[in-house]
Amino acid sequence: MASLQDRAAHFKSSPAGGVWRALWPLAVALILGVVMQLLVRPNIDAYSSAQILNIGIAIILAVSLTIVNGFTGQFSIGHAGFLAIGGYVAGSLAFYGSFAIFGSGAAKLGILSGLYGAPAGAPLITGGEVLFFISLLAGGLVAALLGVAVGLPSLRLRGDYLAIVTLGFGEIVRVLIQQTPQVLMTKQDIAESPAWKVPLSVGGSLGFGNVPKYTSLFWVYAAVVVTLIFAYRLKQSSTGRALLSIREDEIAAEAMGIRTTYYKVWGFVIAAFFAGIAGGLYAHTLGISLSPVDAGFQKSFDIIIMVVLGGLGSISGAAIAAAIVTYLPELLRTPDTLQKFAIVGVPLLIAGFAMLAMAGRPDNEVDLKSGRDRRALPRVIITLGIVTVGLSVLAFIAKRFGINLGEYRLIIYALALVIMMITRPQGLLGVREVWDRSLYRPLRDFFAPRIGTSSQSSTGSSAGPSAGGTA
Amino acid sequence: MLSVSNLQVSYGAIRALHGISLKVEKGEIVTLIGCNGAGKTTTLRAISGLVRAAGGSVNYEGRDITRVRPHELVRMGIAHSPEGRGVFANLTVEENLELGAYARNDQDAIAKDKEKGLTLFPRLRERIKQQAGTLSGGEQQMLAIARALMARPRLLLLDEPSLGLAPQVVSTIFQIIREINAAGTTILLVEQNAHMALKVAHRAYVLETGEIAMEGPAQQLAASDEVRKAYLGVG
Numbered sequence: 001m002a003s004l005q006d007r008a009a010h011f012k013s014s015p016a017g018g019v020w021r022a023l024w025p026l027a028v029a030l031i032l033g034v035v036m037q038l039l040v041r042p043n044i045d046a047y048s049s050a051q052i053l054n055i056g057i058a059i060i061l062a063v064s065l066t067i068v069n070g071f072t073g074q075f076s077i078g079h080a081g082f083l084a085i086g087g088y089v090a091g092s093l094a095f096y097g098s099f100a101i102f103g104s105g106a107a108k109l110g111i112l113s114g115l116y117g118a119p120a121g122a123p124l125i126t127g128g129e130v131l132f133f134i135s136l137l138a139g140g141l142v143a144a145l146l147g148v149a150v151g152l153p154s155l156r157l158r159g160d161y162l163a164i165v166t167l168g169f170g171e172i173v174r175v176l177i178q179q180t181p182q183v184l185m186t187k188q189d190i191a192e193s194p195a196w197k198v199p200l201s202v203g204g205s206l207g208f209g210n211v212p213k214y215t216s217l218f219w220v221y222a223a224v225v226v227t228l229i230f231a232y233r234l235k236q237s238s239t240g241r242a243l244l245s246i247r248e249d250e251i252a253a254e255a256m257g258i259r260t261t262y263y264k265v266w267g268f269v270i271a272a273f274f275a276g277i278a279g280g281l282y283a284h285t286l287g288i289s290l291s292p293v294d295a296g297f298q299k300s301f302d303i304i305i306m307v308v309l310g311g312l313g314s315i316s317g318a319a320i321a322a323a324i325v326t327y328l329p330e331l332l333r334t335p336d337t338l339q340k341f342a343i344v345g346v347p348l349l350i351a352g353f354a355m356l357a358m359a360g361r362p363d364n365e366v367d368l369k370s371g372r373d374r375r376a377l378p379r380v381i382i383t384l385g386i387v388t389v390g391l392s393v394l395a396f397i398a399k400r401f402g403i404n405l406g407e408y409r410l411i412i413y414a415l416a417l418v419i420m421m422i423t424r425p426q427g428l429l430g431v432r433e434v435w436d437r438s439l440y441r442p443l444r445d446f447f448a449p450r451i452g453t454s455s456q457s458s459t460g461s462s463a464g465p466s467a468g469g470t471a
Numbered sequence: 472m473l474s475v476s477n478l479q480v481s482y483g484a485i486r487a488l489h490g491i492s493l494k495v496e497k498g499e500i501v502t503l504i505g506c507n508g509a510g511k512t513t514t515l516r517a518i519s520g521l522v523r524a525a526g527g528s529v530n531y532e533g534r535d536i537t538r539v540r541p542h543e544l545v546r547m548g549i550a551h552s553p554e555g556r557g558v559f560a561n562l563t564v565e566e567n568l569e570l571g572a573y574a575r576n577d578q579d580a581i582a583k584d585k586e587k588g589l590t591l592f593p594r595l596r597e598r599i600k601q602q603a604g605t606l607s608g609g610e611q612q613m614l615a616i617a618r619a620l621m622a623r624p625r626l627l628l629l630d631e632p633s634l635g636l637a638p639q640v641v642s643t644i645f646q647i648i649r650e651i652n653a654a655g656t657t658i659l660l661v662e663q664n665a666h667m668a669l670k671v672a673h674r675a676y677v678l679e680t681g682e683i684a685m686e687g688p689a690q691q692l693a694a695s696d697e698v699r700k701a702y703l704g705v706g
Contacts (some may be wrong), residue, residue: 238573245559245570252557252615254521257545257574257622313561431561 025229033222037112041217046116049217053115053285055326056220057278060227062306062322063315064274067231069304070313070431071240072267073247074155078166079275079303081173082143084295086276087283088177090139091211091290092199095183097131098212099190107132107212107284114216115286132214136280143276144269151268156261158250162268167297174295178205185210202290209289215281223281227274231315232433234270243267247313305413309420311427316434321427325413331391332405332412338395345388352382376430377439383423387416472497472657473518473626478527480510480517487513489681490527495626495659500652502660502668502689504702505678511661512554514678515628518659519551520544531626545574550624554631554661556615560604564595567603567614571621581621588617591647609640616647626657633664645671665702669693677702 041049061083068076095105102108108128109118146169154165183203184190190198202208234240242263245253254260283290293299306325310317331338355378394412398405405412420427432439473495480488488510495501503511516522518529520541528537536544541551550571559567568588572581589596592613598606603614612632619627632648633641645667652658652671662668669675669689677685677698685692692698 241562241566241570242573244562245573248559248561249553249557251521252553252559253570254541255519255545255551255553255557256570256618257542258570259540259542 025226028229029222029225032225033218033220034112036221037117037216037218041117049115050287051327051330053215053217053220055323056217056224057282057285058303058306058322058326059224059319060220060274060278060281061303062310062318063227063231064271064278065303065307066310066313066315066318067234067243067267067271067274069307070311070315070318071235071243071247072264073250073312074264074268075160075163076166076268076271077163077297077300077304078150078168078170078173079271080297080299081166081170081295082147082272082275083279083282083299084173084177084290084292085146086139086143086279087290087294088139088202088208088279089142089276090135090280091208091283092202093135093138094132094214094284095208095211096190096198097135098128099187101131102128103187105185105210105212107214109214112216112218113214115213117216128212129214132212132219132284136219136277139280139283140273140276143279144273147269147272148265151265151272155264155268166300170295170297170300174292177202177292177295180204182206183208183210205292207289207291208283211283211290213284213286215284215286219284220281223277227277228315228319230270230274235315239263239266244313305417308427309416311424311429311431313431314427314429314433317427317429317432320429320434328412329406329409332409335395335399335405338405339392339399341388341395342392345385345390345392348381349385349389352378352385355381376432379424380428380439383420383428386419386423390415390419472532473659474530475514475518476528476530478514478517478529479525480513480522481525482522486525487681488517491678491681491683492527493676493683493686495657497657498652498655499674500648500658500660500672502662502672502675503678504662504665504668504675505684506702507663508680509678510681511663511678512630515551515554515630515659515661519549519628521551521553542574545622545624548623548625549628550619550622550626551628552615552619552630552632555634556608556611558603558606558611558614558618560602562603563600564603564606564614565599567618568595568621571618572623574622580623584621584623588620591620591650592617609636609644612636612640612644613647616644616651620651620656624656626659627651629658629660631661631663633662633667641667665698669698669703 036052044052061079065076065079068074098105098108107114108126109122110124110126110129111118111122112125113129113132150165150169151162154161180203181197181201183206184193184198184201193201235244242253242258245256245258246260246264250260279294282288282294302325306322307318309325310319310321356375359374359378394405397403424430429439475494476492477490478488478492479486479490491510491514493501493503503514505511513522517524520536520539524537528535530536531547531549536547539547559570562570568585569581572584575581589599594610595613595617598610603611606614612634616629616632619629629648632644636644641664648658648660649671660668660672669692672689675687675689675692676683677692685695685698693703
């Protein structure tokens, strides 16, 4: 990555660039969202679109938690609490707001909304969608505010206090939601209920399934793009540097003049905001009935697994792991498909080991100077190979003995974690990103091996603008 | 420049500093020597605001800074190179240096100071894109000092720069400490390696279980029987 000074100079040179810089991610988000909803969705079955939607929501959750657990090195284990808060706030606002404005709680779909698309002749955009969008933001903001309330007292201290406090926070949210009154289903019920009680009537332990179902691949993937680009820019920014330095050594960071509490709370609040947005999207998904369980520890743990598997500190790693972990239970239900994984897994293993052998022993002078580790990519490939082959073996056994692998999901997660800790203790991508060029050097060496690479040529190749982008 | 009077620090019920007083004049190298657990690191941390003083006061350039937060102290010109070096292991040497200048906004001057630091420590220039965690101990110490200098301090607090380093590297580091001081930076140096510390310092304080046991010009202390016996292993 370029140095901070280079970037600062870049901004100074183009004032119009600032506007462009702020707008292009939104343009990309809109375009990807439209493509997903209007081009991809009509061509896939209902089951697949639901899966793809779930993966999108999981990516937002995992990437947001990466900001806390990955960048800042703090350990939050109550992320689902923010998911639930965002979901309930957005859901309540959209549902009762619809009653107040449109006279009914049903969704008013425009062409970009609805998991299975809108009915023919739907307008481009509806008032209901505007309300939905506002509700999403409101859910995110309330989650962020609670993030301040949770983060400020616990992040002022060094150490693991955040873990303890967030664990308690998730449980408090869960129990509080359980105590809420029944959902008010008709205009008359709403009129009879005291006004302050209306927005709190979100169903308690019975769940809140009446939220208007606006969420679609458009909304989810637009949010995914915004989340990913935001996280990436955060990591590159000077705020991001401050967060990373706190992860690396909090006392040293403080001695450098970094306001550690301030930045830790900021990171935490940003993460809470995006988790709240994800919760809002989840609440408005067809077939989902929000329930207090969504705030529970199990849900938080699922998100932590994604972040740890992906590599603490890697945005793309978290996103990939989120997709895998979300899709895995579905795969486990179809052992036939799973069995065929060996077709991909075995070549992956062979290629990985071959590359590892080619990489040879680490050459400190060459490798360190260019900031690269030639064995990183082979290890990633081997890990993927072991996991895929392992899954297909499991599927074979399961089919043989008629076991439903889906029920053993948690055991399989645990096994995957164990394999990971042995082959890639830092997670799939460690602190790197899939777009770090240094990750692919071994690939180039593999196809064009240069025996006796001199340190001169390798430093030469690392002097490019994005050289050494390993952090 | 810096005057500490009757400084007390407690960790819970345990009192680490029982009221110590010391002075650092502009342009000096002052060293604080003593055994493990004497309170040397705590003293430095209390001065730079990393731990809170339970009593007493710290004055810097005529201002009471006892309760001032660390990030403001860095802006006021106090940089602290922490014990155990504290380099940011997963970040590159360059990124570490840039973080040292976090409290500053003058990009051009920062670039110049980076250049200066790399001239002072040519080894770091060779390894500018390398992850700091892959540096040798001596190089990490050099990075920690260079990083602290990036804040452009008037007062540099160095905590055990010789920790875990080979004797040859230690003398290189101390040579550079002298150069930094000659270039106009006042230094408060905490050391267990009393021999080296007394060689480079102008004045010295001996800390014993949270109290100042002795003080005086470094050469004079180095010659005293008590110090020779207890800290230099001679006689």
